[in-house]
Amino acid sequence: MIRVSGLRKSFEGVTAVEGLDFEVAHGEVLALVGTSGCGKSTTLRMLNRLIEPDAGHIEIDGRDAREVSPDALRRGIGYVIQGVGLFPHWTVAQNIGTVPRLLRWDRARVRARVEELLELFGLEASEYADKYPSELSGGQQQRVGVARAMAAEPAMLLMDEPFGALDPVTRGRLQDEFTAIRRRRGITAILVTHDMDEAFRLADRIAVMDAGQILQIDTPERLLRGPREGFVRQFVGLDDRALRILSLHRVRELSRPAADAPAPNQWVSPDDTLREAASRLIWEAGDSLAVVEEGRVTAEIRAEDIWRTGARGAP
């Protein structure tokens, strides 16, 4: 649980962040979005005191962040920096073990944690533990970067454009992986991004920032359905909001019972988004699709239900 109130910072008289208040519940992911220079990175760096705020209050799990020494505070907060920032002269295992070693975990415990994390991120420990970062692909480096931040089981993760420098396909795959790991492990995180799609994909709530202030903080769906005037409307992008809303929902939410049968040519799985289902329906010019699990039809989804979900005023 993170509670931020009245956070303010200015650099040489220029206000960077002004009167910030927000809370992040345990297990929640909050995205800070906005254009460059809106103060989102500054906010993130104030949370682990890489930047000292001028005023305001930061409370992490009930403790005032100023009561702890900066180094001790940071060891308890996972930090995924922009541009990965793996140490090139250390192996993957040494990189991931950075914070545990700072916390003086014994060797065996560090090793075990490294192997556990590598496995969690789909990297074979025997193959990757002793490689150097330069021997990894961009996507693998990002995975190791996130694994390193999670190494000492921190209370929360701060992620500054964690998947920024990747090609769209790899980025999408890593976002899915992150969501899957979240579901398994429960991660509390604050994520900075300028990519609205990334925020919609990863965050439970989104804070839209401009000129050092939070203009609106809400769940993705409420942000899409009821953006405040001006910058938020523009930034959220209302042209395809119906489709964006659909991408926030899964097929299983709308599936209706159907007779067991072998899988037809066109189908969706329960974990696909409604957006994918809608796209397939438009392509097929159909009005319903089979929902298939393990090669058998288990349910069906109807076009009218999907359209209703994406419509104005839907619940």
Place this chain on the structure above:
Amino acid sequence: MREASRRAAAVYALPALAGLALLPYLNFRANRIVSGDGVMIWSPEGGAIIAALALSALALGTVWARAQAVRLACALGALAVLLWSVGQGAAALSADAPEFARVSLGGGFWIAAAFLALAAADAVARMSLGAWARISALLLPAAVFAVALRAGLFDALSILREYDTNRDVFDAALGGHLRLVIGSLIPALAIGLPLGWACFAGPRARMVILPALNLLQTTPSIAMFGLLMLPLGALSRAVPALRDWGVGGIGAAPAIVALALYALLPIVANTYAGLAGVPETMRDAGRGMGMSRARLLARVELPLAAPVILTGIRIVVVQNIGLAAVAALIGGGGFGTLVFRGMGQAAMDLVLLGTVPIVAMAILASLLFDVGIELTRRGGAR
């Protein structure tokens, strides 16, 4: 690629052969200071025609060969034949000569030896070996040469005759030279590394330190030795106890101080450049994960800056191995003693006896640092 390496080989092999064809490879002199008569490599009292032919064949082999390993073998073989025929020739020439007669190395030898060594180095470079393989490819022939030297193959040469008569001076000079180089390096590192860090940590410190060191670097070495004699002389008079430690206006102390001062700029500048070259994301990551400043410096910044810092130290060591020769002028010892004594006596062989070890030390130091730099780059810059 092969054409390029062939052209390069020709650039080395042809001058080597031309040098031997046009200039004497040995000089025979009635005594150590008169100029002598040249002896060509194919002359009967010299290495004889067979050696000349073998050498030519091997030198041309470096051009003809396809594999770099064969080129290396040819170049080293030619070098071996050259050295062998020099030893044999000198022995044959001095066998029935009077005691004062001297056989010294001629221009043809120096040119051929230099170009053949270059051909060997070129072949090694083109093999793109790892650091250790590279160093053994160059140290192995050096070891063979050392064994031949110990076995007395070159004893008839004037440079070794000079060594024989100046053995004590030579051994003292070797120790003195090493003391000057190492003795100046340690304080230079102790002062230079923190200064380099200070330059990195604060722009204000940098704006004072770097210009001051630049000024220091431009002071001519002899002037520097002279300038240091006064304060150090005064110091040893004021605190006589220091004299027991060898501190005085002349001797090794001012030389070590001067060499350490010359070493400062490359060490400070490279330490600063190395630390400044560490990407900001590294510091951000380290600090953001809760590393203390000291730990960040020791575990992240210094290891990442190491190749650049070591390059600076390498410059300093090679530079000071050469500069230390001048220390002999103020009684600082080292191989300069032999050089200046030789110049005083117009005995070029004695000058050579002082110069060759300096060059050899510089090359050896340079090679060792190359390996060190490459090893610190591992992981880092790949």
